[in-house]
Amino acid sequence: MLLPLAGTRLAIAPARAADGEVPSAYGRMLLVLDSSGSMAEPSGGGTTRIAAAKRALTQVVRQLPEQSEVGLRVYGATVFDKDHEDACTDSQLAVPPGTGNRGDLLDAIGAVKPYGETPIAYALRRAADDVGDGGMRSVVLVSDGIATCAPDPCKVAAELASSGVDLHIDVVGLSVSGGARQQLQCIAEQGKGTYYNADSAADIVKTLTRVSQRAVRPFRLAGTPVEGSRTAADAPTITAGQWTDVVGGKGSPDATRHFRVRRTMPGSTIHVTATTRGTVGKWDQIGVTLTGPDGSECDKEDDYRDIDQYSILSTEVVSGRDVPYIEDDCWQGDSLEIAVERGNFEDTRSAPFSLTVFEEPPATGVEQLPEWQETGAYVAPSVPGRAHRLVAGSGFADAPRIGTGRYALDIVPGESQIVRVPLDWGQQLTVRARFPAGTPGVEDLTGIQGPFGDLKLYTSLLGTMSAYASGTDNTSIMPGLRAGELTAMSPTVRYRNREAYGDGQPVLPGDHYVVVSMNADSDGDTWVQPYTLEVEVLGEPAGAPAYEGDAEVTQPLDALAVAQAREAPTSAPTGPTAAGGPAGSAAEADRPADDGLSAGLVGAVSLGLVVLLLVLLLLVRRRRA
The missing domain is CATH 3.40.50.410 (von Willebrand factor, type A domain)
Structure with a gap:
């Protein structure tokens, strides 16, 4: 027997965007x-x-x-x-x-x-x-x-x-x-x-x-689609910009993707960052290797996440004249090979990733700039006053730009929340996420111990910072009935931080990113967990390098977005769409801690x-x- 759906409107064709239409910011x-x-x-x-x-x-x-x-x-x-x-x-x-x-x-x-x-x-x-x-x-x-x-x-x-x-x-x-x-x-x-x-x-x-x-709003990886190759010999040539592709899982022939980038300025420094969500709830890893024309390994880094973490995987490599311990070919050569590899331990599914490529002009008088130093002991943010309501972003592109202050947010299991904080040369960032004691109803779901929470900092080119101040606790069990906190503090932004090989250092000014994550409950239960985010920018602007040709570096991602939009008709090799949409620029100025700030949430x-x-x-x- 057939029963029609009374009062409903049945249709055959789904609604789709017309060719050439700008994709909606909503999923x-x-x-x-x-x-x-x-x-x-x-x-x-x-x-x-x-x-x-x-x-x-x-x-x-x-x-x-x-x-x-x-x-x-x-x-x-x-x-x-x-x-x-x-x-x-x-x-x-x-x-x-x-x-x-x-x-x-x-x-x-x-x-x-x-x-x-x-x-x-x-x-x-x-x-x-x-x-x-x-x-x-x-x-x-x-x-x-x-x-x-x-x-x-x-x-x-x-x-x-x-x-x-x-x-x-x-x-x-x-x-x-x-x-x-x-x-x-x-x-x-x-x-x-x-x-x-x-x-x-x-x-x-x-x-x-x-x-x-x-x-x-949907989480999206900013960039222009490009299809990397399985071998270095077939690697497509890309320019500075943000790109998206797909990397395979365990056992896939596409578990490594190859690209090639050409220098446009002799002696420049090439920065490359690979970013992915990977497979949440699984052991996952992404790595990037830069190789010179003669096969010399210029830099190699990776970012790893265990099964209890929901943080975003992102790793940054650098190859330039002022990076120690690299071969001359790495900063004199006219091109570099990029290999993005997914070290997935148990999942065979593919994952979209973004590739951020930035070419930094050669600097002069580097030896006169402040040297790299250990971050030192953690200094808690000093931000008195009330906490202003904030809705964080779900991705780097839609993260709200904030400054020193206290912000009231809430998070749910299986979520990552992102904000951006501008840092100039000579400045550093200290952050604390404070979680109040839970209610008895929440304890019924979480038990005495809640799920794992994670607080991570990312550079102005989206690389994960691995050098935190002593005395910080950026990964911890979230509270059931107990109050708790996560803390992190970045190194000072210095040109010569690149001398700290492999240490996840901020080497350029611009928006730096704060990401708070909470892993999902294994039983599928969830609740709203309020918290207060305290942020303080320490230090006054100082120590800016002098670049050849009077060039300036202030907001690398904004510069990439402008340049890539200008070159869009001819610069992008064709390939399957991995994450949609060109990179969007950040807001023009710092936004004070106003009530009702919003940028989206996953x-x-x-x-x-x-x-x-x-x-x-x-x-x-x-x-x-």
Whole structure:
């Protein structure tokens, strides 16, 4: 028997951007809602699963930013008989992804009734078509049960995720356990997404009010797409700029990607940074090697993350005349080979990465500049006064620019938050993230010890700083009922820091980045964790080098964005899109600590069915590095 979806608007073709259209800053999200018969069963909180899901979705849709593209697909909504020939293809695109469709979404959600079978694999394949093949795309599956139709949805999720690096499949399980929960968790893992557990509809409105104030933007790696080669001999030549590509996982022939960069100024210094989110929740590593024309190794660095960390992987290498211990060929040669390698220990999936290449003019009178020094002991920020509300960015490109001050934020498990702080020559940065004692409800989810938190600093070219002051604690267990803090302090920005070989030193001025991360809960539970971020810039500007030709270096990433935009028609080798969009420049000036600062947030949340609301709101702008 067939049952039409009363009051819904069915469509065939997904909404897609026209050729040449500038991609939206927001991700494209498709909600995939289970409307099978089992959704009529009770959920925690005295209501049915479908009623709780519809209530949550209704509130989510009403508070979504109008600029975000959102759609709805349902399955199991029209065919009751499991032996009917259409039972395993019973899925409809109720509302295509788009803007200006909130009324249609609300009507479609209100019309859904629990009815038929559970063709998850078929619905996922259609959902991948619905969101299109460009930009940041997210499919959010909301389900309460195991698939009743072949093929295996876990295998389909892996197939879809591998076909497009910007597609993530996140899953919200409604009151599930046993085999059903295992299958939904597998779908999320293979779909490069995250699984979230929801057992009740408690505290939805309260939590939704807090997160609805946040902008919803996708995590994206800034750069122009380029396709690296598997061998050095076939490496494409790139210029200074920001580029994106894809590096393979364990055992892949694409686990190393090769490029070549040419000098445009004799004696210049070449800086290269590789940045990736990798596979969160997995052991992961990314490394970069610079090689001279004669095969000499000029510099080699890597960044590593263990299974308990959610920080962004980013490593920077330098090759120039004033870098000690390198061969003459490394700074005199007219080109350098770049090899980006992913040292993934257990995951075979590929990962998008960005490649930042900056050519620094030769400096004169270097021996007169301040020498590199040990950072010394940690100095806590001295920032009295009230904390101003701030919404952090989810990526380097959308991070808000801040200065010395105290800022009030909140974070959820499985999230990284980013802000940028300008530093001039002779200045350094000290940071403290302070977490208050949790509530008894949070302790029920976390136990006495919470998940791991991480505080990392990144240079003006996005390289991870590994040289922190003594007495800092930048990785720690987040509090349950106990208060806690994370601390970090950068070295002073000095030209001659490059003499500290392999020590993650800031060697150029410009925006430096503060990243606070919190790993996901293994059971899929989540909550909102408030914290205060204290930031202080120490020292007065001093020690700027004199560059040949009276050149200046102040904001390297801004300079790259301007130069690359100018050269865009001819500079970029063709290749598959890895992370979308050219690099965007930072704000023109420091922003004081004003209430309501916002730049976006990546997230995913749950305290009972709170997870559904928060996940859907925050996954519009998915990831995450």
